[in-house]
Amino acid sequence: MDTDKKTQVLREGFLVKRGHVVHSWKARWFVLMPDTCPFLEFENRPLVFKLQSANGVDHYLEACTREERDDWAADISAAADNLQTAGDENMTNKQGEAGPCLQNIDLSKVLDSMYDIHSGIRMSNHVEQGSTYRNCFSGERLKHPVFLNIHVPMNRAEAVTLATALLEEGFLRTVGLKSMEALRTAGLSEQFMDDSTALYGFSDSLKKRGSVKAETSQSALELSGKVVKRGYLLKQGHRRKNWKVRLFVLRSDPAFLHYYNPTKDDISPVGGFSLRGCLVSSLEDNGVPSGVKGNMQGNLFKIITQSDTRYFIQAPTHQEKMGWIDAIKEQT
Template sequence: MDADKNVSVVREGFLVKRGHVVHNWKARWFVLTPDKLLYYKYEGGKRDSCQRGKILLKDCEITCPFLEYENRPLVFKLQTKHGVEHFLEACSREERDDWAGDITAAIHKLEANHDETATEQQEPAGTQFHNLSKVLDSMYDVHSGIKMSNHVEQGSTYSNCFSGSAVVDWLVFMQLALTRVEAVTLASALLEEGLLRTVGQKSVEALRTAGLSEQFMDDSTALYSFPQSLKKRGSVKAETSLSAMELSGRVVKRGYLLKQGHRRKNWKVRLFVLRSEPSFLHYYDPTKDDISPAGGFALRGCLVSSLEDNGVPSGVKGNIQGNLFKIITQSDTHYFIQAPTHQEKMDWIDAIREGTTSSS
């Protein structure tokens, strides 16, 4: 029996969790209640009724973003009052920050209930006192600095750069800024002093048109790099490959969905990323990373249809929850996909349909 049937649910959805003993990453279904975070296994496209674990939120500490995993910028860390660490990864920055916001609010509420009189004094933000060249040195540090990689913008590949969001994440994680807003102000100051430079169209345009405080973009598609005067640090060679064009589109939607395998017909949680111009749908194995897709296809000429929840459609195997839809590609490959909720199913179908029309 699940003892938590009557507890109010603040939020629920897929997160990828790192195992305690074996440090592998597994997708789990998480349910946030006012005082704990419960997680369940998702087997064959259905949530286990049996709870796999719970994290009591009272006296927990949250670190968001947590940037010590090089290929996983969307992780946040929860540390319980007994010092047990839980590493959880969301499907997008928005999702990560929403989960972290709701968990933080629950922790604060538990604190307030515990001691009405305790008021925490926070130090005033000290952005203006930062020594900018020291911040640059920290960012440039080989071990704890910001990671440089190749990025594609509008079909061009840029090497040795990073996104605006990655800079903001790093400044918050390193506690050089308390909030994202403060981090943007600090990054704008670095930009103004020539300690960072714009790369590609989006960031150049923002610098040209914005006011002084908004010169820097907290955006995962706006690119920046270190000034040319700094020596190359472990530079990354730009590689152009077939997928560079596929992966160059603007990200329209990201989320965890269940996909039926083509051969074994088993259901697995995958991170789906929908891009436009050019319109492609890629999916990634969330236990690995979101850099190399496990598969994907162009949306041009695709047909997407919602499947009814009564009865099991032909071609579908296993114990399914519902919220099914089907995509038939131009090359007549059939993809069966399940969303966690009816609303998410409809949102994905609409977004994919839009992609099929905009790319034709």
């Protein structure tokens, strides 16, 4: 994330962005340049602000603190004031525009249609590179009526966008190497492959109707401490070893570090641990430490809990990394 840039950068960091097609929230890395579109306030959520581009497209962005929201807003407003013309939109994180027929689609209703025993998507066994995968379907099933005739007819490109939203929300999962590689390397709007050899299945937590993914219960005591620090960091998963943006909240008395899915809320953490007896250390950026996989951006640090569980975390900048390490050490 601390890379040299040929163009002027006013501010950069994680924000949570509301999608145009399906109005869900996704964590994205944003870069503010001098030719960014105007800033308008958005009153419905306290940490959200709205950008309106010259062609009238609204972009809803959520910061992790009021201070960060105000800093982004001030810098964006200053950049907008310096514009000579309103025609140059150069948002780094701009997504492709989708047809109006995809607005406000209820993904749960799409899932109900996919599950339907009579008219839903039929699951079968597929072979990829000599391996047999059971209970899955190919990306070519986008021509199935469940995608093409939801609310209003849509074309294949819009169906890909809808299927990508299902994949991003965790309702679908990749099966086999081809679809997994596409998810890793494709653009934001092309993660689902319209291909007969790309395989997909339903999420394990959604295979049974009405099933709800179990959430880790957190005691009221460990969430009762005073908030010392909060911010967006990248965390490596324990099983899949992939990196996801998480909202981290550090509390004292009692000392706990919790992390949340920033696209959901900051009320129910998806994980957390006591800082009693924890060890926290900075890791060098030259080389990949043992136990770390996937896309390394740098500014890495490690936390080892009292039960010997290891957490690998990346901060956006070296300064933020050291700030988190110092804050955590004060609580251990």
